[in-house]
Amino acid sequence: MRKILFISISVILFGIAAYFAFIYYVPFSEGYRSGELIKFSRKGVLVKTWEGQISQGVSGTNIFSFSVEDSKEEVIEKMKEYQGRYVKVTYKERYSTFFWLGDTKYFITEIQPEASPHFKN
Numbered sequence: 001m002r003k004i005l006f007i008s009i010s011v012i013l014f015g016i017a018a019y020f021a022f023i024y025y026v027p028f029s030e031g032y033r034s035g036e037l038i039k040f041s042r043k044g045v046l047v048k049t050w051e052g053q054i055s056q057g058v059s060g061t062n063i064f065s066f067s068v069e070d071s072k073e074e075v076i077e078k079m080k081e082y083q084g085r086y087v088k089v090t091y092k093e094r095y096s097t098f099f100w101l102g103d104t105k106y107f108i109t110e111i112q113p114e115a116s117p118h119f120k121n
Contacts, residue, residue, distance in 0.1 A: 020098075027092040028105070033064050034088045034114055040079045049102045050076055054089065066091060067102025078111045086116035 033054060040052035050068040066089070068075055090110040097105050 023094060023096050023098070024101075026095070028095050029093040030091070031093075032088060032090055035062075035064060035086065036116070037079065037082055037085060037087050038063075040083055047100045049100070050079075051103055052079060052108075054087070064106070065104050066106040066108050067097070067104045068108045069101060072109065075108055075111055079108075082111065082113055086114050088112050088114045 033056065035054035035056035038053050038055045040050070042048050042050055050070070052066055052068065054064045054066070056062040056064055068079065070076075088111070089108050091106050091108050094105050094107065097103070101107070
């Protein structure tokens with residue numbers, strides 16, 4: 001009886017660990033987005049996460065919402081610096097997210113400034 005109980009608990013714990021590892025390490029998609037960085041803030045009640053938005057249209061109708069992990073300190077500093085400017089971001093989309101990582105399934109891994117296609121000199 002003890003052996004069956006031990007095996008059952010081990011299988012359940014392994015399944016939970018495998019689920020968390022799959023959600024965290026296996027991306028659903030990876031890609032790039034460009035637009036004006038209109039919002040970047042740290043928000044949350046119990047767990048603070050970095051959240052932001054990029055406007056991808058002239059009138060602001062197409063908004064891309066994203067999260068940044070706390071471990072990406074360089075990206076966070078660049079986000080603060082590029083606030084209100086046109087940027088290109090590299091992201092990975094996960095199947096799901098955990099509340100301590102962010103509100104969205106899109107996580108920014110890199111950011112770089114770009115020239116706006118709307119205002120050419």
